Amino acid sequence: MDFSRTATLAKDNEEGYRALFEYATVGILVSDERGNIKLINPTLEKLLGYTNDELVDQPIYLLIPERFHGKHHGHHSQYFEKPTVKFLGHARDLSARKKDGTTIPVEIGLGYYTLDGKKMAVAFISDISERKKAEKNLIDSVEMTNLIIRNSFDAIICVDNNGLITVWNEQAEKMFKYTNEEILGKHFADYLIPSKYRHLYKQGLEDFKKGYVIPDINRLVEIKAIDKYDREFPVELSMVPVNQEGHNFFCGFVRDITERKKAEWQNKEYRAVLERKNKELEQFAYVASHDLQEPLRTTAGFFSLFKRKYSENIDEEAAQYINYIQEAILRMKTLINDLLQYSRIGTNVQPEPFVIKDLVEELKADMHASINETNAVIEYDDLPMFIGYRTEIKLLFQNLLSNAIKFRRINISPIIQVQAIPTSEGFVFSFKDNGIGINPQMHEKVFGLFQRLHTQAEYKGSGIGLAHCKKIIELHGGDIWFESNQNHGTTFKFTLRNLTPNTHSF
Secondary structure (H helix, E strand, O other): OOHHHHHHHHHHHHHHHHHHHHHOOOEEEEEEOOOEEEEEOHHHHHHHOOOHHHHOOOEHHHHOOHHHHHHHHHHHHHHHHOOOOEEEOOOOOEEEEOOOOOEEEEEEEEEEEEEOOEEEEEEEEEEOHHHHHHHHHHHHHHHHHHHHHHHOOOEEEEEEOOOEEEEEOHHHHHHHOOOHHHHOOOEHHHHHOOHHHHHHHHHHHHHHHOOOOOOOEOOEEEEEEEOOOOOEEEEEEEEEEEEEOOEEEEEEEEEEOHHHHHHHHHHHHHHHHHHHHHHHHHHHHHHHHHHHHHHHHHHHHHHHHHHHHHHHHOOHHHHHHHHHHHHHHHHHHHHHHHHHHHHOOOOOOOOEEEEHHHHHHHHHHHOHHHHHHHOOEEEEOOOOEEEEOHHHHHHHHHHHHHHHHHOOOOOOOOEEEEEEEEOOOEEEEEEEOOOOOOOHHHHHHOOOOOOOOOOOOOOOOOOOHHHHHHHHHHHOOOOEEEEEOOOOOEEEEEEEEOOOOOOOOO
């Protein structure tokens, strides 16, 4: 026997074992039969915060949480009676206590050897904190997913690669009337799709399995569905493919849109009726502008001729009657023109951006005579830019400013304050005056067509101005209201929504 070679191999093995012990990426601990620590490696020192010198000849209980001391004593004795290679940690949670008193989850591999006739246990200790954290996150994620599935407002239905239903939440039960027991494992097309469409869905599933792209995947579509009692109804479906551990399946998010479709249909019918009514109104406007105004002009002309030709042959009372008729003709002409203007609001125009302040400045110039005559003051800050029907908005502001000036208190100059507050979609405007206010008994009539709140002798006008305002505001998707105390002024408030160039009005 070559003793020198054997000694060299022994020395090499010793150095190899020492390197393995020193540089192992897992913690290594050696203990004797009495449960005393004999050695730990640098990795375990770093993991637990102890040095080797601090732990040598210390009981292994120092590294075990107190709640496990009783169990560990029995396990330790049993192990040394029949030592084997074991791996601990899969079946139950294990913990190690660090020097600072905190604990960490660990997995432990056990081995043994004999040194000078004494049995030694070797523990290979791995910190599994990150894995436990990942497992907890996964559990939390699964629980959250289940919570979402259970409480979703949508029916959530998952099917496997063969179209068999694997997930069926409470909303799906309510929508389709099948319980979990009745539907799980059934082919979705046979139970949820009207018979005339089933072959399309089954063929689509086969095509997908062959690698073809299905156009309805990963997008929102509207389809027909049926429930347990063969009621056919429209649904909105979003279907996504999922691959989990090599298994393909689909999850669909389904929403019953019966009420929405009904509302859309009703809205379509309403728009059709509204369009028809507007065409009738346009026809009426044509009649008003031609057929009604022509005899009115003829009547006015003949009365003027009659007055000039026979003025010397009629008495004062007859002349007064003629004046009354002419004034009535003028009022009728004003009513027809106002009604014609009302019918044309919002027709054949496109929204455009403009600055409200510039529009008010234009109105001040247009209304220069009445403003000077009444010493009216119009107060406003930096009014914003707006996107809408400029001509109509100008008419709206003109009507409100004119009313504030017209319905002023005796010997008190009108003061009109105009403000605009921005909102997410547009603005809230207010026109506040110091005028005569509105009688509470007349509040309900304010925005009606030809609803006059005063006699013609008190205030001239057709009673259609505020009806104009209401229609213009509704054209911009807004509302109008007012606050008023008789003899203490009125504040008109209204909302206006910014429009886009493709906005259509009827």
